Amino acid sequence: MYKIKTFNQISVKGLERFTRAKYEVGSEIGNPDAILLRSHKLHNETLDTTVLAVARAGAGVNNVPVAQYSEKGIVVFNTPGANANAVKELVLAGLLLGSRGIKTGIDHVKTLHNVTDASELHKTLEAQKKQFAGNELMGKTLGIVGLGAIGSLVADMALALGMKVVGYDPALSIEAAWRLSSNVQKAENLHALLARCDYVSLHVPAIEATHHLINKEALAQAKSGMTLVNFARESIVDPEAIVAALDNTKLKGYICDFPEPVFYGRSDVIAMPHIGASTAEAEENCAIMAAEQIIDYLENGNIKNSVNFPAVSMARCDGQRIIFSNNNVPKVLGNVLSVLADNNVNVIDMVNKSRGDLAYNILDVEQMENGDVIQEIANVEHVKTVRLID
Ligand SMILES: NC(=O)C1=CN([C@@H]2O[C@H](COP(=O)(O)OP(=O)(O)OC[C@H]3O[C@@H](n4cnc5c(N)ncnc54)[C@H](O)[C@@H]3O)[C@@H](O)[C@H]2O)C=CC1
Ligand SMILES: O=C(O)C(=O)COP(=O)(O)O
Numbered sequence: 001m002y003k004i005k006t007f008n009q010i011s012v013k014g015l016e017r018f019t020r021a022k023y024e025v026g027s028e029i030g031n032p033d034a035i036l037l038r039s040h041k042l043h044n045e046t047l048d049t050t051v052l053a054v055a056r057a058g059a060g061v062n063n064v065p066v067a068q069y070s071e072k073g074i075v076v077f078n079t080p081g082a083n084a085n086a087v088k089e090l091v092l093a094g095l096l097l098g099s100r101g102i103k104t105g106i107d108h109v110k111t112l113h114n115v116t117d118a119s120e121l122h123k124t125l126e127a128q129k130k131q132f133a134g135n136e137l138m139g140k141t142l143g144i145v146g147l148g149a150i151g152s153l154v155a156d157m158a159l160a161l162g163m164k165v166v167g168y169d170p171a172l173s174i175e176a177a178w179r180l181s182s183n184v185q186k187a188e189n190l191h192a193l194l195a196r197c198d199y200v201s202l203h204v205p206a207i208e209a210t211h212h213l214i215n216k217e218a219l220a221q222a223k224s225g226m227t228l229v230n231f232a233r234e235s236i237v238d239p240e241a242i243v244a245a246l247d248n249t250k251l252k253g254y255i256c257d258f259p260e261p262v263f264y265g266r267s268d269v270i271a272m273p274h275i276g277a278s279t280a281e282a283e284e285n286c287a288i289m290a291a292e293q294i295i296d297y298l299e300n301g302n303i304k305n306s307v308n309f310p311a312v313s314m315a316r317c318d319g320q321r322i323i324f325s326n327n328n329v330p331k332v333l334g335n336v337l338s339v340l341a342d343n344n345v346n347v348i349d350m351v352n353k354s355r356g357d358l359a360y361n362i363l364d365v366e367q368m369e370n371g372d373v374i375q376e377i378a379n380v381e382h383v384k385t386v387r388l389i390d
Pocket of ligand 1 (some may be wrong): 058146151171173176210236
């Protein structure tokens with residue numbers, strides 16, 4: 001029986017992937033084999049030594065201490081692209097909220113609740129509506145910072161709306177580059193992008209390199225009257241710099257998924273409660289993908305969509321499967337194979353891959369007689385984790 005501990009509300013569609021015959025799943029489970037979560041922060045959680053894998057049902061893994069888990073050989077998964085459409089659609093709402101008097105207009109209508117005569121209400125609103133006029137998105141320039149799963153969808157959407165699109169992504173993967181429309185113009189750097197865009201939407205991960213990417217210096221380069229949209233993370237912007245840029249009208253508005261106390265009471269900030277991925281569809285997609293990745297890892301040792309381990313998968317043979325992870329240094333695989341040879345264990349198939357400081361191996365072997373072989377592999381220098389899967 002495998003045990004899965006959950007944090008946050010995980011879609012039932014994903015939880016259903018764990019069959020009752022093989023899995024116990026719940027938020028109160030002790031000594032879990034894997035953790036399944038959304039945005040819950042794991043940095044202050046004491047992790048049971050039994051944990052083999054952590055799956056983030058979502059994109060951002062800044063709530064998981066990935067480096068610390070890598071040291072322990074814990075595989076961390078995310079679900080790339082599974083909630084990208086949900087975020088893209090909310091970015092569209094963000095762009096519209098930033099360009100039209102939607103929020104102020106709706107708020108104004110609410111203030112007229114004591115006008116009970118319909119024709120008087122209509123007359124009043126017709127006279128006042130000029131206060132809520134805006135601009136169209138068509139023909140304006142949208143800058144997209146980060147052109148991954150979400151950024152590329154936002155680019156397609158903006159092009160379909162008749163916007164010009166400029167992108168910046170110094171770490172663009174080849175796969176993401178293939179996905180990207182050739183109509184997206186490339187900015188040489190962030191400042192060049194900010195200088196020419198009417199709207200800028202942020203779609204980068206929260207990592208050290210992107211901390212306060214949008215700061216005082218960056219905003220000083222921005223085109224006057226720019227609207228900034230942030231459905232990425234709070235740490236990407238310096239909130240004080242945002243407030244200063246709004247005050248001196250460099251920024252026209254800031255539309256985001258991450259409220260901060262300094263934004264309270266400002267009509268030029270529209271802040272939502274981190275709901276970019278909160279759609280039934282995205283929650284299902286993420287939960288199903290995360291659950292399937294955990295299952296394939298626990299039952300077969302296969303790794304797909306990990307943020308710290310290489311992608312490794314091998315079809316099952318008859319016999320037993322040994323999986324082990326190790327520091328990516330010479331001789332470890334050779335020493336493990338010697339352990340097997342010394343114990344007369346025949347290897348049927350194997351795969352070995354590395355990523356950064358970590359290496360990961362799947363070995364399919366004929367049925368073993370000696371139950372101590374796994375412990376002997378665990379004792380090999382630089383081996384981090386080892387597991388036998390029947
Ligand atoms: N508001 C919400 O509910 C949600 C927020 N997010 C946030 O959006 C982020 C992006 O998500 P995805 O597009 O799915 O991830 P992704 O990994 O597909 O794309 C991120 C892109 O950012 C690029 N990038 C990295 N550093 C950069 C830098 N310094 N400058 C410019 N580009 C850089 C990467 O090369 C990559 O192409 C997530 O990490 C998460 O923080 C994601 C989903 C939901
Ligand atoms: O996928 C992401 O990075 C998100 O920010 C979504 O967070 P959530 O799963 O809605 O708590």
